[in-house]
Structure formats: C-alpha cells, structure tokens
C-alpha cells in the first residue's frame with residue numbers, strides 16, 4: 001500500500017463512532033463538529049521489552065469508562081454529552097514501529113486541524129512520539145511533561161531508535177522535556193539528561209519535597225503536552241503495566257499536578273499509555289479510565305465551565 005493510500009484511510013470522520021465510546025453514550029459527541037475532545041485508542045505493543053499486552057489497554061479503558069459517573073464531585077461539574085468523540089481503534093501498521101509512529105502522527109495532525117483536543121489511549125509508550133511530533137509542528141515552544149518510572153532517554157535500544165526505551169530522547173527534539181517520577185535510568189541516560197539540561201524529578205526526591213507540583217509547573221512553558229506512562233504510579237495501586245517499578249507516585253499527588261498544570265498552562269494534548277490489563281483484576285482499568293476523565297475535567301473546566 002502506498003503512503004498516500006495509507007493516509008487516505010486515516011480520515012477522521014469514518015473513524016468516529018467507535019463501538020465503545022469513552023464515558024458511554026451520554027458523554028459521546030453526535031459528530032466530530034460538536035466534539036471538543038477526540039479519544040484516540042491505539043492497540044499497539046511491538047517494542048515492549050518485558051510483558052506484552054498493552055495492545056489490550058485501550059479497549060479496557062473504554063469499557064471501564066462506561067461505568068464512570070459523568071459528574072465530577074471535586075469541581076461540581078456535569079460533563080455535557082456533546083463533548084467527547086471516540087475514534088475507532090487505530091489500525092495497526094505491522095510494517096515497523098516507525099511506520100506506526102507515523103500513522104499516529106498523521107491522525108493527530110488531522111485531529112489538531114479539526115481544533116479538537118487529542119487524548120490518546122495506549123498502547124506502548126513509543127506512540128507518544130507521533131502525538132508530540134504533530135503537536136510540535138503546529139505549536140512553537142512546546143513543553144513536554146512526561147510522567148514515567150523510566151527515563152526512556154536511550155539513544156538506541158536493541159538495535160533501533162524506535163523503541164519505548166528511546167521514545168523521550170526522540171521526543172526531546174520537539175520540545176522542552178521535563179520528566180517526573182523517574183526511578184529507572186541508565187548511566188548513559190543520566191549523563192545525557194545532565195548534559196542536555198533535561199530536568200528529571202526523581203520519585204525518591206519528590207518524597208521529601210512537599211510542593212513539588214508547583215516547582216514542576218513553574219518549569220513548563222505556556223503550552224504543554226502531557227504524556228503519562230501508567231508505570232509512573234506505585235505498582236501497589238497500578239500493577240497492570242508491562243514494566244513495573246517499586247515506589248512511584250500516588251493517585252492524589254498526580255491529580256494535584258494535573259490540576260495545577262491545567263490551571264496555569266494550556267494543555268494542548270495528552271496521552272495515557274501502557275495499561276496492560278490483568279484478567280480478573282479490573283481495578284487498574286478503572287484507574288486509567290478515571291485518570292483520563294479527571295484530566296479532561298481539569299483541562300476543560302477553565303474554558304466554559306463544562307466539557
């Protein structure tokens with residue numbers, strides 16, 4: 001298939017109307033024009049280095065999201081039904097991880113050109129690169145806020161640059177990267193981050209810093225893309241990830257960060273990645289779905305009071 005034909009298949013309209021829409025029927029936008037948010041489910045895990053299965057993440061999040069209340073008690077906001085457009089799962093390109101990143105970028109460009117807020121659900125973390133590329137092409141001076149247990153700053157991994165382990169190294173070429181919650185990093189990555197002045201807020205340091213969220217937000221420029229690898233959370237509360245790391249952040253401290261970023265900066269896109277569902281334990285699916293909902297509530301409460 002030629003590149004042109006490939007792109008043809010990525011027109012956004014036919015992708016609207018997923019069998020499972022985020023938040024259920026009451027939250028779904030009737031069409032793309034009336035939507036404010038595009039949920040992009042991408043069921044892909046190819047370069048995951050340990051436990052595969054994040055390809056099942058997006059559908060598990062959508063399923064769980066159908067059970068969520070569409071009223072947010074924290075902000076006293078009703079989530080209006082018009083807001084959320086859920087796209088069908090993005091078709092996987094089995095050619096190469098790089099081709100899949102290009103496919104995500106191409107779709108994200110269309111979403112942004114429609115004036116929609118893109119929220120990708122993954123799927124492996126490498127895909128965030130496509131979203132960040134599309135966003136950076138349209139907006140100067142983009143800040144990238146990475147929440148992750150792993151630095152993902154390797155130059156190459158297992159013979160390729162297009163790997164989860166290198167995703168944020170590649171992304172850093174498109175904006176100012178700030179990493180939060182890291183507790184797994186190689187000596188080479190550590191050196192590279194220092195030499196290139198990439199601020200990393202290690203999980204172990206955050207324990208002793210009561211208002212770390214304010215410091216992180218102060219480092220961000222006016223426009224922020226947020227990429228969340230779910231392994232940033234303590235695996236005690238989020239065990240369903242491919243490469244869990246002990247320690248990590250808590251639910252409320254991450255919400256504090258997201259609330260503050262959305263209040264003081266313009267969040268221009270986001271992703272929630274690496275859910276690797278555990279059959280028989282649905283709590284992580286609900287965790288990820290609720291995180292997506294809270295992120296949307298925070299991002300949109302400033303504009304008109306409702307989604």
Ligand SMILES: [Mn+2]
Nearest residue numbers: 149150229231
């Ligand atoms: Mn990670």
